[in-house]
Amino acid sequence: xxTDGNGAGVGGSADAPTPAGPVGARxxxxxxxxxxxxxxxxxxSRATASRVINGGHLVSDQARAAVExxxxxxxxxxxxxxxxLATRRTDSVALVVPEPNERLLGDPFFGHIINGLSLxxxxxxxxxxxxxxxxxxxxxxxxxxxxxxxxxxxxxTSHHREDxxxxxxxxxxxxxxxxxxxxxxxxACYVDTDNVAGARRAAEHLIASGRRRIGTVAGPAxxxxxxxxxxxxxxxxxxxxxxxxxxxxxxxTVAGGTAAVQRLLRRHxxxxxxxxxxxxxxxxxxxxxAASGRRVPExxxxxxxxxxxxxxTTTPPxxxxxxxxxxxxxxxxxxxxxxxxxxxxSSAPVILDxxxxxxxxx
Amino acid sequence: xxTDGNGAGVGGSADAPTPAGPVGARxxxxxxxxxxxxxxxxxxSRATASRVINGGHLVSDQARAAVExxxxxxxxxxxxxxxxLATRRTDSVALVVPEPNERLLGDPFFGHIINGLSLxxxxxxxxxxxxxxxxxxxxxxxxxxxxxxxxxxxxxTSHHREDxxxxxxxxxxxxxxxxxxxxxxxxACYVDTDNVAGARRAAEHLIASGRRRIGTVAGPAxxxxxxxxxxxxxxxxxxxxxxxxxxxxxxxTVAGGTAAVQRLLRRHxxxxxxxxxxxxxxxxxxxxxAASGRRVPExxxxxxxxxxxxxxTTTPPxxxxxxxxxxxxxxxxxxxxxxxxxxxxSSAPVILDxxxxxxxxx
DNA sequence: TTGTATGCGTTATCAG
DNA sequence: CTGATAACGCATACAA
Numbered sequence: 001x002x003t004d005g006n007g008a009g010v011g012g013s014a015d016a017p018t019p020a021g022p023v024g025a026r027x028x029x030x031x032x033x034x035x036x037x038x039x040x041x042x043x044x045s046r047a048t049a050s051r052v053i054n055g056g057h058l059v060s061d062q063a064r065a066a067v068e069x070x071x072x073x074x075x076x077x078x079x080x081x082x083x084x085l086a087t088r089r090t091d092s093v094a095l096v097v098p099e100p101n102e103r104l105l106g107d108p109f110f111g112h113i114i115n116g117l118s119l120x121x122x123x124x125x126x127x128x129x130x131x132x133x134x135x136x137x138x139x140x141x142x143x144x145x146x147x148x149x150x151x152x153x154x155x156x157t158s159h160h161r162e163d164x165x166x167x168x169x170x171x172x173x174x175x176x177x178x179x180x181x182x183x184x185x186x187x188a189c190y191v192d193t194d195n196v197a198g199a200r201r202a203a204e205h206l207i208a209s210g211r212r213r214i215g216t217v218a219g220p221a222x223x224x225x226x227x228x229x230x231x232x233x234x235x236x237x238x239x240x241x242x243x244x245x246x247x248x249x250x251x252x253t254v255a256g257g258t259a260a261v262q263r264l265l266r267r268h269x270x271x272x273x274x275x276x277x278x279x280x281x282x283x284x285x286x287x288x289x290a291a292s293g294r295r296v297p298e299x300x301x302x303x304x305x306x307x308x309x310x311x312x313t314t315t316p317p318x319x320x321x322x323x324x325x326x327x328x329x330x331x332x333x334x335x336x337x338x339x340x341x342x343x344x345x346s347s348a349p350v351i352l353d354x355x356x357x358x359x360x361x362x
Numbered sequence: 363x364x365t366d367g368n369g370a371g372v373g374g375s376a377d378a379p380t381p382a383g384p385v386g387a388r389x390x391x392x393x394x395x396x397x398x399x400x401x402x403x404x405x406x407s408r409a410t411a412s413r414v415i416n417g418g419h420l421v422s423d424q425a426r427a428a429v430e431x432x433x434x435x436x437x438x439x440x441x442x443x444x445x446x447l448a449t450r451r452t453d454s455v456a457l458v459v460p461e462p463n464e465r466l467l468g469d470p471f472f473g474h475i476i477n478g479l480s481l482x483x484x485x486x487x488x489x490x491x492x493x494x495x496x497x498x499x500x501x502x503x504x505x506x507x508x509x510x511x512x513x514x515x516x517x518x519t520s521h522h523r524e525d526x527x528x529x530x531x532x533x534x535x536x537x538x539x540x541x542x543x544x545x546x547x548x549x550a551c552y553v554d555t556d557n558v559a560g561a562r563r564a565a566e567h568l569i570a571s572g573r574r575r576i577g578t579v580a581g582p583a584x585x586x587x588x589x590x591x592x593x594x595x596x597x598x599x600x601x602x603x604x605x606x607x608x609x610x611x612x613x614x615t616v617a618g619g620t621a622a623v624q625r626l627l628r629r630h631x632x633x634x635x636x637x638x639x640x641x642x643x644x645x646x647x648x649x650x651x652a653a654s655g656r657r658v659p660e661x662x663x664x665x666x667x668x669x670x671x672x673x674x675t676t677t678p679p680x681x682x683x684x685x686x687x688x689x690x691x692x693x694x695x696x697x698x699x700x701x702x703x704x705x706x707x708s709s710a711p712v713i714l715d716x717x718x719x720x721x722x723x724x
Numbered sequence: 725t726t727g728t729a730t731g732c733g734t735t736a737t738c739a740g
Numbered sequence: 741c742t743g744a745t746a747a748c749g750c751a752t753a754c755a756a
Contacts, residue, residue: 044742046744058742059742063742077510079733080512081452082733083735085732086734086736087748105473105477106671108469111462118462129489130491141484173392254671409726409727409751413725415750445750
């Protein structure tokens, strides 16, 4: 083993240009052992030591054993930065989230995204880096960060409004996977849920249970989820020969939903059902309806969208459409992992199903 | 300027060992320009080019102008990984969050943490890396990631249960700042809110408004926030000569709060007020009270804790204690930024105030 | 003020 | 199977 007290310097290998003085212990952390020290302790070259670390092919059992012993003894861990510089990989991917608005702060949505993604990335030994893009110069900043080699790829949550970010990212050549159909860019590398079908089914349920005057509070007209859920609602009502004029738009927040429902009821006091593009807004609707003396679901049925926890705790509990956010994020993570492993970019998006969950409100 | 069509190779500098062949364009991304190319284009040495990039001291105006022009022309951006290897800094800090449980998924808590922290880190030109620690081997994994040079420091949200993570991190020498008083470690480098005072004030308000039989649903007994809020409640009741026997513990979730309140009411049907250690549990309590035919606040007053959005939207809206989560995270970010900039570790924690917000429930 | 030389810790190439 | 050695891209003592 040739491990003299010094820890290095023996072994006869001609590669020790390092001054070898007492390591400059800055702060309080003692310097981590390097590959060179491992090689010296094992009596092999750095190249051989490196081989056993990376797969261990093409090395004699003897050399491998020696190196592994040295690694264990020194507590060696490869320095990720140095490795990145050499391999030009960082083994980390960014989760890009839109500007922090009411939705980021108060919606369980992002918690689920984060959980699903970090879990699937972990399975591929990738680290998640959260990049929140702020308005103003934040986008430039984010693009610079993402395209200068600090991450190997990105999962972009495309629930934000259409802007140039998506396009800039794919044009930069950075491997990207989108969660939610991306607007403003022509990429098939995304996973989404079938928002159209989900909304349609919700509306169909309302119709099947006898409702005839059905309104909706749609999401923002410039977000994919907002557009698609409105489309599904229209499809169902049109197919049933019902009018589709009772539409208001909300911003996916409780306050926004509250205001939108008030407008809707003012214009259409005869509504016997309302479909809201997410549960947060539906929760606001519940308050408005109660305040106006309408009973849910006897007088007005309420249907939400998301089922991310809130729906089960309102009074009455909300019937809603399951938004498989966590699974979407996980699939997006797998997608980017595939891409980074050399897989081909998927030619078709992954669309997860949108099932109903019936509770008391409709 | 000596810029021949080749872009490099002139200037007489003796450092061009690179083969100079057509860059291996892997994937679809064209290779980013390097410092060497900038130096060549500007007709200076790499050292000089490096100097103008890092502050620009000790360089002639002429050289600086030439380098800046070259940078602009080539669109040069320093490669962060190479820079990190040389400087031994990464300019990024980790946000360490506990295992993903119900709280991470459904609580707006983490959204606020993320927002506050990323904002303050951005001000210090630091990038936030989110590290979620899973049960099992997740902790080893996290510690390895955090202590091998991929981040310069960490902000640890200490709302998770007491475990060895805190200790392992500070012992590793990694600069750490905690959000919430850390259990299991003796560090003054944290920012918290005065949970004891907050809970005490809430209870005092209940007492001042005439309530005499006051119960509480405390948080977990092994989390700082749970412990402190219970303490505050006890202090107020004891000072008023009221009994402190009506105590149940919940897990900070709606379901947990629901169950805990049911137990509490079974044991103490005469309660005229209840203080819950967070709004999620308070929201569960609202449902139980309504179901049992008790009016809020006429029969039973309800007081929550957090005011992170939910409290304003329940029926009735919750009186609660403001938990300045975003400001805490921001302060923790500033703390770690200071530390990394060479500042001294703070000798005393930062404690933010806990104010009441009165709504209809109490 | 500028340039030279070297180090940062790995991986990868290419002779042996 | 193994070992020199050259990248990787940038920063920085030190010399001039």
